[in-house]
Amino acid sequence: xxxxxxxxxxxxxxxxxxxxxxxxxxxxxxxxxxxxxxxxxxxxxxxxxxxxxxxxxxxxxxxxxxxxxxxxxxxxxxxxxxxxxxxxxxxxxxxxxxxxxxxxxxxxxxxxxxxxxxxxxxxxxxxxxxxxxxxxxxxxxxxxxxxxxxxxxxxxxxxxxxxxxxxxxxxxxxxxxxxxxxxxxxxxxxxxxxxxxxxxxxxxxxxxxxxxxxxxxxxxxxxxxxxxxxxxxxxxxxxxxxxxxxxxxxxxxxxxxxxxxxxxxxxxxxxxxxxxxxxxxxxxxxxxxxxxxxxxxxxxxxxxxxxxxxxxxxxxxxxxxxxxxxxx
Numbered sequence: 001x002x003x004x005x006x007x008x009x010x011x012x013x014x015x016x017x018x019x020x021x022x023x024x025x026x027x028x029x030x031x032x033x034x035x036x037x038x039x040x041x042x043x044x045x046x047x048x049x050x051x052x053x054x055x056x057x058x059x060x061x062x063x064x065x066x067x068x069x070x071x072x073x074x075x076x077x078x079x080x081x082x083x084x085x086x087x088x089x090x091x092x093x094x095x096x097x098x099x100x101x102x103x104x105x106x107x108x109x110x111x112x113x114x115x116x117x118x119x120x121x122x123x124x125x126x127x128x129x130x131x132x133x134x135x136x137x138x139x140x141x142x143x144x145x146x147x148x149x150x151x152x153x154x155x156x157x158x159x160x161x162x163x164x165x166x167x168x169x170x171x172x173x174x175x176x177x178x179x180x181x182x183x184x185x186x187x188x189x190x191x192x193x194x195x196x197x198x199x200x201x202x203x204x205x206x207x208x209x210x211x212x213x214x215x216x217x218x219x220x221x222x223x224x225x226x227x228x229x230x231x232x233x234x235x236x237x238x239x240x241x242x243x244x245x246x247x248x249x250x251x252x253x254x255x256x257x258x259x260x261x262x263x264x265x266x267x268x269x270x271x272x273x274x275x276x277x278x279x280x281x282x283x284x285x286x287x288x289x290x291x292x293x294x295x296x297x298x299x300x301x302x303x304x305x306x307x308x309x310x311x312x313x314x315x316x317x318x319x320x321x322x323x324x325x326x327x328x
Contacts, residue, residue, distance in 0.1 A: 003172070005320045006130075006142035007065075008082040008092045017091070018064040020316035023176070023205060023229035023261035024287050026051050026068055026084065026092075029075020029269025031105060039271035047267045048084065054266045054287055055090045061291040065091035065316070067261075069176050069205075071098050071145045072129075073105030075269045078139040093320075096129035097145030097164060098122065100178060101156045104147065110156065122163030123170075130171045142320075144168055146188070147178035153187055161188065165195035174319060176203040176227070182210020189222050199223030200324040203259065206230055208242040213252075216245065220254045225319050228311075229261035231294050232285035243294060247301045256326035259319065260294075260311045262287055 004011040027047065034040075042050065058066075070076040078094050085092045098104055109118050129141045144164045148157045164175050175197060179185045185204040193199050204219050205227040219226055228246050231239055249258060264287050268278075284293070295308055318325065 003320070003322045005093065006140050007085065008078060008094050008139050009085045012091060014317045014321035017313075017317045017320065019062045019312045020065040020067070020259075021058065021063055021261045021287055021290075022067045022203070022259040022316055023069055023227055023263050024066050025070055025263070025265045026081055027075055027077055027267045027269065028070060028265045030103060030272055031073060031107075033075065033268075033270030033272070036270040041269045041271065042267055044080075047080065048087070050267055051084050052088060055084070055088050057286075057288045058291075059090070061288060063287075063312075065093070066287075067093045067095075067143065067176070067316075069095040069097075069143065069145045071095060071104065071147070072125075072134075073108075074099050074103075078134050078141075079137050082137070082139050093142040094134075094139065095143045095145040095176065096126045096134070096141035096167075098147070098160045099145075100147035100149045100180075101154045102149055106156055109159075113159075119159050119163045119166070122160060123166040126163060126167035127170055130167065130173050142173070144173055144175045145178070146175060148180070148184045148188060150180035151183050153184055153191075158191065161191045162195060165192050165197050168192075168201060169196040172201075172322070174201045174203065174322070177205045179204065179206045179209060182207060182212060182215060185226075186215065186218055186222070189219060189224055193222070200225070200319075201322065203227055203319060206263070208245060209237055211241050211245050213245065213248055216249055217252065217254070220249070220252075220257045220325075223324065224257070225315065225325055226258050227261065228258055230263045231260065232262045232264065232289040233281075234284065235281065239294065243297045243301065247298065247303060250303060250307055253327050255307050255310055256315060256318070258311055259315045260290055262289055264289075
């Protein structure tokens with residue numbers, strides 16, 4: 001029996017996934033957002049309208065599913081995800097897990113670690129959210145999210161990786177990761193696989209944060225999937241370099257290892273970005289960008305329609321189905 005994929009509205013078969021964006025966010029709230037009582041962010045109705053519009057836009061490009069890998073300490077709201085999935089019929093996969101030390105829930109877990117080790121407690125949390133549901137919502141996570149910062153993995157972040165490995169081995173759930181500046185994906189892969197996670201159950205996120213082809217091929221040869229999932233974030237890395245790196249991977253026969261997305265945020269808790277800056281960046285940093293601007297560049301570089309469809313359909317399905325990445 002093929003492995004089912006857990007969405008916020010229930011399980012689906014892998015072949016039902018269809019065109020999938022593998023890293024987008026309905027809603028993000030950095031820890032501390034609730035302290036900004038002057039700028040609390042949009043109302044529930046405003047968020048519903050914004051998300052409905054975004055889903056409509058990507059549906060026009062044939063997208064029927066997305067992964068929202070928001071960890072539990074970054075403003076995650078699975079009831080809102082389930083509400084929007086129910087209203088629109090769009091398939092959304094949510095995550096359990098914790099974010100990197102400098103932008104996540106570190107103070108809580110650091111304080112708790114003063115009394116007892118936290119790896120087992122984190123793993124218990126991840127397992128419960130995967131198997132029983134998140135809190136009292138009844139919504140089950142379909143993946144584990146982990147994250148590390150640039151150039152190093154802190155002891156706290158390693159604890160999260162170890163907990164994720166334990167929960168993944170216990171449940172069979174896949175893992176998706178956050179990396180900064182195209183670093184530490186190789187270490188994430190090593191830690192997770194050394195603790196029992198099959199490499200093909202790991203998606204190394206934001207791998208497009210570097211042009212280092214040797215780094216990309218190291219992850220490929222290690223057997224994991226790579227997220228080229230920040231198209232449109234020109235402030236961090238130029239799309240022209242993302243496209244060139246992706247084309248080089250396709251030419252190297254690694255097309256079966258790559259999934260794509262934008263890491264776009266459709267609604268913010270609080271006001272972390274100046275409104276005028278956000279209004280400017282979302283002209284490109286939005287979930288239609290890959291279809292409207294990146295696919296034409298890939299075609300111009302000689303990438304075939306079959307290769308493009310593989311990035312959007314076949315590879316997400318294979319990853320969630322528990323299949324090893326294919327060649328080509």
